[in-house]
Amino acid sequence: MEIIQRPAPPTGIRRLLFRAPIHLYRMRLGWLFGGRFLLLNHTGRVSGKRRQVVIEVVEHDRTNGSYVVCSGFGRKAAWYQNLLATPESSIRVWLRTVPVTAHPLDTEEGGDFMARYAHRHPKAARRLVRFMGFSVDGTQEDFRAVGQHLPFVRLSPRQS
Template sequence: MEIVKRPVPPTGLSRRLWRLPILLYRLGLGALLGRRVMLLNHTGRVSGLRRQAVIEVVAHDGRGYLAASGFGVKADWYRNVMAAPEVTIQVGGRVLQVTATPVPAEEGPDIMARYASRHPAAARRLCKLMGYAVDGSQEDYREVGMHIPFVRFEPRQDRR
């Protein structure tokens, strides 16, 4: 695996296209996107305003939903949820109050390798987007997983 270029968040028209799924969620059509895409409602760490981002669900386990920050620790949504981890997500038609917690870096290789085995084409596209040239081997995906910050979104317990 080699790093081709550092990822740069989309701007202009490209950014608008990336944010198009937010419109589907706002129209109540989030279920059309399935369970592999989530709408993240979070608070801006500087502005304090409500923010939204659509991110891919890398995995869903018994503890919650896992997502990768393809643009690293400098991604706005990542920085926002690390500053204010009590957020709301919508996956399909389901809305959940969750707490965002960073996944320990040593778990990243296994998470990425499992994701790549389940979704090989999406894993190749994701790696390319992030600036990694992979040959499709599990070793490459495991190495990529060492460089990506993952976040687990765990449902909050009802506090009655």
């Protein structure tokens, strides 16, 4: 695994395209994404305002209802930093809104999650790691190494 160049978060037109799925969730059309994506409602660490972002689900644990997500833009992504500051948030998956608490995962867990994701979605994983600035030869070890460089978060349902 080689790091080519980490991408900067999108700006301009690319940012509008990245944020377009938020509007679909607001129109109650999040079900179009199935269980592959979720809408994360979080609190801005500086402004205290409600923020939203659509992110891909790396893994969903049906036994405890938790979701694992990853910050492809690294630890400086606003939503990731906001979750570290205020772990209580909510997600919308399909048509359900679930209050959750965010738990950052360690690098070993991140590597394991990335390796499992690559096994389940090999083409998407190769495109994703290339987009994030990594060059891999496609082995599980390479994907595990990539996962150890990225911040993963478990979103666990809160008890009402």
